[in-house]
Structures are given as C-alpha cells and as structure tokens.
Amino acid sequence: MSLEKQDDFDHRTWLKRKDLTPIETVFLTALIYIDKRLRIVDYLELLEDAYYKVNLQMPKSHTEQYDLDNKFWYWYPLYSLGFFSVLAYIVAAVSGALLGFYYSPSAAGEPTVAYQSVKMIMQDVQFGYALRSIHRWAAQIMMAAVFLHMLRVYFTGSYKEPRELNWLLGIILISLSMVFGYTGYLLPWNQLAxxxxQIGVEMALATPIVGEWGAQLLFGGFTLGQATLVRMYILHVFILPFVVTSLIALHVGIVWVQGIAEPH
Incomplete structure (x- = not known):
C-alpha cells in the first residue's frame, strides 16, 4: 500500500460502461464512496495477500494433492459434528440468556427462591416450559455432538501433526463443556442439584493437597449454601460463556486456516 496520492479515476463513466444490475450498481457506488474516504480496498488487498501467503504455507490435504472433490468432506455426516456442536451451543446460549431474565440465584426460603423462579418459568412465563426444555436439550445435544466429534477426530487420525494443538484445544473445550453442564445442573437448587x-464437594475434598482450597473456592466452603449457588451462577452465566466462546472462535479459526483433515 502506497501513501502517494493516487490518480483520479472517473468512476461514474466506468460504471455507465458496465452492464450492471441495480444491486451491483448500488454496491459498487457505495464501495467507491467509502473507498475514497477510508481506502478500504487497499486494506482488503492486504488481507487477501496475507490469506494466500498463510494458505500456501499450510500443508496440503489429501484431496488437494490429488485434485479430488474437496466438497465431499464437508457433506460427509461425521464431518458435520463440529458444526452441530457450535449450533447447539448458540441455541443454548440464546435460550439461557432469555431464561436469565426470570431466574433468581438465591438459596433463601423453603422452597428456595431459585427453585421458585424455575417453577415460575415453567408454569407462569409464556412459552417458559418450551424455553427451558430447548435450553436443556440444546446443552445435552451439544455434549453428545462434542463427544462424537472428538471420537471422529481420534479414529480418523485428524489429531496428528500439524493439528495436534487444535486437538489439545478441543480437549480443553470438552472439559469446559462438562463444567458448563455441571454448573447449570445446580442452578435449579432442587434435591437433584x-x-x-454435595458429591462435587466430596470429590474436591478427596483431591490431594489442593482439595480443601478447591472446595472453598468453587463451592464457598465444605457445606452447600448461598455462596455455592452464587459461585455456580457466576461461572455459568458470566465466566464460562466468554471463555468457551473465545476458545470456540480460536478452534474454528485454526480449522479455517489448516483446512479439514481427511482420514489418515
């Protein structure tokens, strides 16, 4: 990209010479208008150049080496599990955000305020029963899809070099997904929760060296109460969504750069 002043070009005459549809004319006119002021075309050319440089540095897949139809792998059912995992995560996130308008993370009262708010969502909120069911089933489908996705990656050898870092990132993601499910399981604060x-507290205390510290940090002590519910709520609503979303974006970005790995 040069900082020298570029020669003026008669874009209007150029547009009139072209046989363009109305949509193409509007798009190009807007692009020319913005480019004259912000020079976005120069930056788009830089991004295009960077993309091709990165793409040339990546190892070619089997389909690229032998000029096979690469679209075959995108439609192969087992290679769509990652997409279904992300789709289920988005559905769970949207439905969970809507549920958050009505949920109250309080262990006070008998039955507790948290349980009463869940009961109110199920019985009084319009489409509340369907909304909670969508959230629950989306979470379960996400876990199943993530698990099957990792099995597919393992049995097809897609975790091998140069994709071993993305495999480790996937292990972190499935671990965080299980933590996601556990924290959400406790939020209704019923007998099951x-x-x-209580099992989580016992497992934390059974951990050598850091057990008591972990129980204090994650559960607010050795017995369950308001501190436990608030910690689960903060993890489920504020911390884990941002962490998991960022890691998913990184995971998908690496797949986009490296390409989909075919079976070894």
Missing amino acids: FWAG
Whole structure:
C-alpha cells in the first residue's frame, strides 16, 4: 500500500460502461464512496495477500494433492459434528440468556427462591416450559455432538501433526463443556442439584493437597449454601460463556486456516 496520492479515476463513466444490475450498481457506488474516504480496498488487498501467503504455507490435504472433490468432506455426516456442536451451543446460549431474565440465584426460603423462579418459568412465563426444555436439550445435544466429534477426530487420525494443538484445544473445550453442564445442573437448587453439589464437594475434598482450597473456592466452603449457588451462577452465566466462546472462535479459526483433515 502506497501513501502517494493516487490518480483520479472517473468512476461514474466506468460504471455507465458496465452492464450492471441495480444491486451491483448500488454496491459498487457505495464501495467507491467509502473507498475514497477510508481506502478500504487497499486494506482488503492486504488481507487477501496475507490469506494466500498463510494458505500456501499450510500443508496440503489429501484431496488437494490429488485434485479430488474437496466438497465431499464437508457433506460427509461425521464431518458435520463440529458444526452441530457450535449450533447447539448458540441455541443454548440464546435460550439461557432469555431464561436469565426470570431466574433468581438465591438459596433463601423453603422452597428456595431459585427453585421458585424455575417453577415460575415453567408454569407462569409464556412459552417458559418450551424455553427451558430447548435450553436443556440444546446443552445435552451439544455434549453428545462434542463427544462424537472428538471420537471422529481420534479414529480418523485428524489429531496428528500439524493439528495436534487444535486437538489439545478441543480437549480443553470438552472439559469446559462438562463444567458448563455441571454448573447449570445446580442452578435449579432442587434435591437433584443439592446432592450433585454435595458429591462435587466430596470429590474436591478427596483431591490431594489442593482439595480443601478447591472446595472453598468453587463451592464457598465444605457445606452447600448461598455462596455455592452464587459461585455456580457466576461461572455459568458470566465466566464460562466468554471463555468457551473465545476458545470456540480460536478452534474454528485454526480449522479455517489448516483446512479439514481427511482420514489418515
């Protein structure tokens, strides 16, 4: 990209000479208008050049080496599991955000405010029962799709060099997905949630050296209470969504750069 002043060009005459549709004319006119002020075409050319340089440095896949139809792998069912995982995550995130308008993370009262808010969502909120069911099933489908996706990656050898770092990133993602599910399981604060939390405390205390510290940090102590529910809520709603979304974006970005790996 040069900083020297470029020669003026009669874009209007150029547009009139071309046989363009109305949509193409509007698009090019807007692009010319913006480019005259922000020079975005120069930056787009830089991005295009960087993309091709990176793409040339990546190892070619089997289909590229032998000029096979690369689209075959995109439609192969087992190679769509990653897409279904992301799609289920988006559905769970949107439905969870809507549920957050009505949920109250409080362990006070008998039954608790948290349980009463979930009951209110199911019984009083319009389409609340369907919304919670969508959230729950989307989370379960996501876990199943992620698990099957990792099995496919393993049995097809897609974790091998140069994709071993993305494989490790996938292991981190499935681990965080299980933490996601566990924290959400505790939020209704019913009997199932309480005893699942109690098992979590016992497992934390059974961990050598850092067990008591982990129980204090994650559960707010050795017995379940308001501190436990608030910690699960903060993890499920504020911390994990941003961490998991960032890692998913990085994971998908690496796949985009390296390409889809065919079976070894």
